Amino acid sequence: MARLRKFVAYQRLERPYTRISKYTYKNYVRGGFPHLKLTKFEMGDSKKGFDTTLVLTACRSMNIRHNALESARMSSNRILEKTLGGNYFFKMRVYPFHVLREHSLASGAGADRLSTGMARSYGKSVSSAARVREGQVLIEVRLDQANVKLGREALERAAKKLPCACKIIVAQ
16 A cells, blocks of 8 residues: 655645646546545534534644544544533534645656656645635534533544644633
8 A cells, every 4th residue: 555645745735736728617626536534524413402612723724634634533522422422513614625646756776767757747636635724613512511621622632633733712
């Protein structure tokens, strides 16, 4: 299996590279959309009315890869599910739309005959990421006032899995 490239290569927010043509029907993203690890976006009881909302916000603008979002979701949802059962509502507020590409160059002896360098270097789609702005809400947890400490702990665990500094805000 191919190794993931270090995230510093994809971290900055840049214009998404799509095919640009003078004919609008030819403007598209070539190569398809890669498989997402993040599949569940809402967990818990969505119908019950809770009195407290905790949100995890990003302190910096950047891309966040889909496997980091899934890791954050799993670690924070696990602590809520084990202790509260279904007495909470957890929602991922970002979606990884941005396709990350890689132009893998051949290296080693004889690679000069295989590779054309950076000519036509559009790249294969290898992963996807959510484009996050500073102050944007990443995760939202709704629960009762008595369980705020537990919700804060769950969001702190999620923040440790994400590549940016995050802030937890409590709203009534």
